[in-house]
Amino acid sequence: MEKLQDVYRIISNEKICPKFFRLCLDAPSIVNKALPGQFIHIRIQESLQPFFRRPFSISRAQKHIEILYEPVGTGTHLLSRKKKGEMLDVLGPVGTPFSLPPKGIRQVVMIAGGIGVAPLLFLSDILKRKYELVLLYGGRTKGHVYDMKEFKQNGCKVLISTDDGSVGVKGRVSKLFTKIRPDSQTTFIYTCGPRPMMASVQSFARGHKLRGQGSCEEVMACALGACLGCSIETRNGFKTVCHDGPAFDLNDLIF
Amino acid sequence: MNIAVKIGAVKFANPVTVASGTFGHSEKYYHLQEVKKLGAIVPKTVTLHAQTGNPPPRIAETPSGMLNAIGIENPGADVFIKTKLPALKKTGVPLIVSILGHNDEEFKILTEKFNAAGDISALELNLSCPNLGKKILAAQDPQAIERIVKTVKKISRYPVIAKLSPNVTDIAAMAKVAEDAGADAVSLVNTFAAMAIDTKTRRSVLGNVTGGLSGPAIRPIALYMVCKTAQTVKIPIVAIGGIMTADDALQYIIAGATMVAVGTANYINPRAPLEVLAGIKDYMRKHKINDIAQLRGSLDHG
Numbered sequence: 001m002e003k004l005q006d007v008y009r010i011i012s013n014e015k016i017c018p019k020f021f022r023l024c025l026d027a028p029s030i031v032n033k034a035l036p037g038q039f040i041h042i043r044i045q046e047s048l049q050p051f052f053r054r055p056f057s058i059s060r061a062q063k064h065i066e067i068l069y070e071p072v073g074t075g076t077h078l079l080s081r082k083k084k085g086e087m088l089d090v091l092g093p094v095g096t097p098f099s100l101p102p103k104g105i106r107q108v109v110m111i112a113g114g115i116g117v118a119p120l121l122f123l124s125d126i127l128k129r130k131y132e133l134v135l136l137y138g139g140r141t142k143g144h145v146y147d148m149k150e151f152k153q154n155g156c157k158v159l160i161s162t163d164d165g166s167v168g169v170k171g172r173v174s175k176l177f178t179k180i181r182p183d184s185q186t187t188f189i190y191t192c193g194p195r196p197m198m199a200s201v202q203s204f205a206r207g208h209k210l211r212g213q214g215s216c217e218e219v220m221a222c223a224l225g226a227c228l229g230c231s232i233e234t235r236n237g238f239k240t241v242c243h244d245g246p247a248f249d250l251n252d253l254i255f
Numbered sequence: 256m257n258i259a260v261k262i263g264a265v266k267f268a269n270p271v272t273v274a275s276g277t278f279g280h281s282e283k284y285y286h287l288q289e290v291k292k293l294g295a296i297v298p299k300t301v302t303l304h305a306q307t308g309n310p311p312p313r314i315a316e317t318p319s320g321m322l323n324a325i326g327i328e329n330p331g332a333d334v335f336i337k338t339k340l341p342a343l344k345k346t347g348v349p350l351i352v353s354i355l356g357h358n359d360e361e362f363k364i365l366t367e368k369f370n371a372a373g374d375i376s377a378l379e380l381n382l383s384c385p386n387l388g389k390k391i392l393a394a395q396d397p398q399a400i401e402r403i404v405k406t407v408k409k410i411s412r413y414p415v416i417a418k419l420s421p422n423v424t425d426i427a428a429m430a431k432v433a434e435d436a437g438a439d440a441v442s443l444v445n446t447f448a449a450m451a452i453d454t455k456t457r458r459s460v461l462g463n464v465t466g467g468l469s470g471p472a473i474r475p476i477a478l479y480m481v482c483k484t485a486q487t488v489k490i491p492i493v494a495i496g497g498i499m500t501a502d503d504a505l506q507y508i509i510a511g512a513t514m515v516a517v518g519t520a521n522y523i524n525p526r527a528p529l530e531v532l533a534g535i536k537d538y539m540r541k542h543k544i545n546d547i548a549q550l551r552g553s554l555d556h557g
Contacts, residue, residue: 005525043523048319048471048499053523091525221314221321221522226279228299228328229314238308238328 018143034061036123037247040092041223057119068118101188113193128154138173142166184209199255212250263414263439269294274518275353300353305331310462320472324463349376394420404436414439427487442493470519471497485511501534511552
């Protein structure tokens, strides 16, 4: 078994739009193991502040490990100041990945809210050319929208909404649901984003009898299923986001 | 160099263990060869019946620490013995099983079940359980501590460690009660009752409203408690409280602890217990200490 925790060099750490950053790590051992939906748990700096590691969905695992993040709190702001060449203490990849679309699926609809787009990019890398891919992306403002060119290169149709209408359709991402033609036998949903958004995706999926997967986020301590701190309530009882998830059957989630 | 320690008649190869509830899925995430280096493993507390745990959110980050209100989520003793214990036994590391009964009878049945399960090195009594009929924990009631320790001690095949709560006026006095009732060791401290409020919502950050504080934030207070207890009881002390590094662990040993348990640090650095162990050995080598007993309780009161 390879080392679960190690230090890796930062290849780049750049703003990709006014609100989002992309960080690339030279981490071949993680690249080799990572599956879409899994995450890495980063110790932002070797001090007691911030105290916990911070979990980030893997957004790409090709030459490097990539994550997308939005600086919102202490940890992510500190991360955004890291420079190329610095080393980061990383644990991972960990977590239960997305399950692949079941037999008979032809169309995959990915629905993202804000930085929740991150794990769906990695997913599109794996699913490209095998399925008809659609991304419905909802951001708060145009500052929360980046070019999404990797999705487009993966043959994915990209539809955008913003809360303030500065890009794409004005309103929540649910405004875009009417733009797709779902079929309960051939369409599969993947979603990641804020809980109210995922709740709207779940009710849309139920309305059309669509199967799918949702990736959840919680404050985490161990990321190894040990502390049971990140448990959420599901239709199968309490489940840890770090170990039983982050990817769950969309229908099992309770919002 | 001798770093072996004893609790009751049981010998542990070294003094470093993990605090209950902080070390899970060892078979999946750790090198077995590395896990084998630990002095002991303390799995998450087991109750007689399965407990689903507290509503989320269950944890929060605080300055140099962690709030938790997990609620002893566990599958219950029978399922634990059948599904989790075999893998833990397979590691070959001595096991200290943490049990929590909601009354004396449950502690008794739990002890019988683990007597029957075999291959365990010690039982740790999690006394931070509700004290039936009273609004305080068993660990806050000297009579309850005495009763529970005597009940378990009477039938246990294994040494018995009473885990004490810091949420008392005088933890050393509670340790003395446990010692007089026959406990083979005491472990301290459990978490400090604590909370944090989200001012935006004016709600507690924890689903359970209140929780327990752990991590380096509590270390100086826990160290004081261990030091005071070491001057009060003769039985071994398992020190717990914000140990992140070997230096932290050495402070507890110098204060009088026989064993040291790494807890919250496991979440930040899964290698922390092994680094603590290596660091203790380095310190002993550097200071030409051949036996850890020479270091234990060696605080210079000047």
